[in-house]
Amino acid sequence: MLVYILAVGVFGILNTEMGFVGVLPFIASQFDVSIMEAGTLVSLFALGVAIAGPTMPLLFSGINRKLVMLMVLGIFILGNIVSIFAPNFTILLIARVIPAFFHPIYCSLAFSVAAASVKPELAPKAVTKIVIGVSAGMVIGVPISNFIAGAFSLKMALSFFAFINVFVFLVTLIFVPSMPVKQRLSYGSQISVLKKPMLLISILAVILMNGAVFGVFNYLAEYLGHVTAVSLSTTSVMLFVYGAMNIFGSMLAGELLTRNALHTVRFFIIALFGMYSLLFLGGQFLIPMIILTILWGLLGGINANATQYWISHAAPEAPDLANGVFLTSANLGTTLGTAVGGVFIAEWGTPYVVLVGLSFIALAGLVIFAQINCLTEKNSLNLKKVLELESSPGIILKKKKKNTVL
The missing domain is CATH 1.20.1250.20 (MFS general substrate transporter like domains)
Known part of the structure; x- marks a missing residue:
């Protein structure tokens, strides 16, 4: 059950990352910016992930896994809410970039916990479930967000991202047990x-x-x-x-x-x-x-x-x-x-x-x-x-x- 919760969590985070690709034209129109400027919402997010990848998982490696998961999901929920009600493009960009630095923490943790939850020879199969969440978030999020924005509104599409992360937050809070780090490795x-x-x-x-x-x-x-x-x-x-x-x-x-x-x-x-x-x-x-x-x-x-x-x-x-x-x-x-x-x-x-x-x-x-x-x-x-x-x-x-x- 833990692996499936992590897979849905990764889906929510990747959906927030890549789903914006499907709503870029709507954002450009809503905030009166060019499509190239709107594209920075995607490119700067990816840059934040690349920068934080080797450092952020390391900094949080000694903290209780459940607390870290809830923290990251909470930051993404807050970013989603600010995005929904952002008064201008600058606020929207800030609400996007800050969660990007916490993205590698959850995804890295998801891979590690999934692999550690089964016998070593079965680790690739457990990790596969996480990767399916990644793939679904990258591929399915784009057409879904595009459809919701076109059929309803941009705010409804952004609310979809928030809904997924709120759902995972609650499921994690209720069903995931405390996971303290038993053997903490030094940073060095x-x-x-x-x-x-x-x-x-x-x-x-x-x-x-x-x-x-x-x-x-x-x-x-x-x-x-x-x-x-x-x-x-x-x-x-x-x-x-x-x-x-x-x-x-x-x-x-x-x-x-x-x-x-x-x-x-x-x-x-x-x-x-x-x-x-x-x-x-x-x-x-x-x-x-x-x-x-x-x-x-x-x-x-x-x-x-x-x-x-x-x-x-x-x-x-x-x-x-x-x-x-x-x-x-x-x-x-x-x-x-x-x-x-x-x-x-x-x-x-x-x-x-x-x-x-x-x-x-x-x-x-x-x-x-x-x-x-x-x-x-x-x-x-x-x-x-x-x-x-x-x-x-x-x-x-x-x-x-x-x-x-x-």
């Missing part, structure tokens, strides 16, 4: 994991993988309109299909990562490169584009799980910090990929944005496969040393209970 010991070469390489890989996915996906609507030449209604349907498959991909990823994480990551790299290659060659045709959008959605869901797994397992001794670093890396990758994609479109045209995805995923593949080879070689050397020790004279193997101690 957690920060020291940032020196690990494997974690630094994992961060680079996650930045590239997210850049590969979102550097193209964020321009999917434009691609469908200019390259595939479909109507606005068809574009909306295909975006919804992408979102549905994204959620299904998250569910599938939990099973795949539990069975074999390395094979899952390898599959993702190869499959996304192949998908983008086909998209570049046949994106102008409707039927192939529908099939590729379905595959794209599946891979996008796998990416969210695989990247979180990759970083969290590079620093298992500091889960809160690792998940915060993951959120920063994911946001940086999204920002970088989107920026490069915009340059490609401006310089060469919409069809060539696919080359951004191909370039990023090719670089990610080089990093990932080099990292896997290093891990394999390291494990082989360790095994060889153990075998040499076992065969050396003077080594006594003592039996203690059921474990063999060298």
Whole structure:
């Protein structure tokens, strides 16, 4: 039950973050600002998440988990209420940016608590439920907020964000038990994991993988309109299909990562490169584009799980910090990929944005496969040393209970 409450909580927070994308035109009209100025409500929120990712989860890592969850949800509720009644755009912007710095605390905590609530081998499946909440918040929040604002009003759409967070706050208050931190890690010991070469390489890989996915996906609507030449209604349907498959991909990823994480990551790299290659060659045709959008959605869901797994397992001794670093890396990758994609479109045209995805995923593949080879070689050397020790004279193997101690 705890994992499901966390999943809904993450949905509410991501819905607040991404749902604003669906109401930007209404905000521009309401507050008499340009669409570019309205877009800062999204970009500055993402920047706040990226900045706070490595620091805020660390600062709150020693406090009772339930209290931290309630605090973050309370801040988001307050921000939602101020947004509903904001008299001008500046107040609205402030009400958006302040909660952004607390976003990584809840999401990082959700990943950590979900993984710790089950046996280690089942952790990917538990984390998958959280990622489904993330995917739903990112994908479903946009059309819902857009529909409510169009059918009723902007205030009603903003009230929807508040309602979700109030619901999660009350459920957390009533049903979630107190979760004091039993083993508090010092700030120094957690920060020291940032020196690990494997974690630094994992961060680079996650930045590239997210850049590969979102550097193209964020321009999917434009691609469908200019390259595939479909109507606005068809574009909306295909975006919804992408979102549905994204959620299904998250569910599938939990099973795949539990069975074999390395094979899952390898599959993702190869499959996304192949998908983008086909998209570049046949994106102008409707039927192939529908099939590729379905595959794209599946891979996008796998990416969210695989990247979180990759970083969290590079620093298992500091889960809160690792998940915060993951959120920063994911946001940086999204920002970088989107920026490069915009340059490609401006310089060469919409069809060539696919080359951004191909370039990023090719670089990610080089990093990932080099990292896997290093891990394999390291494990082989360790095994060889153990075998040499076992065969050396003077080594006594003592039996203690059921474990063999060298």
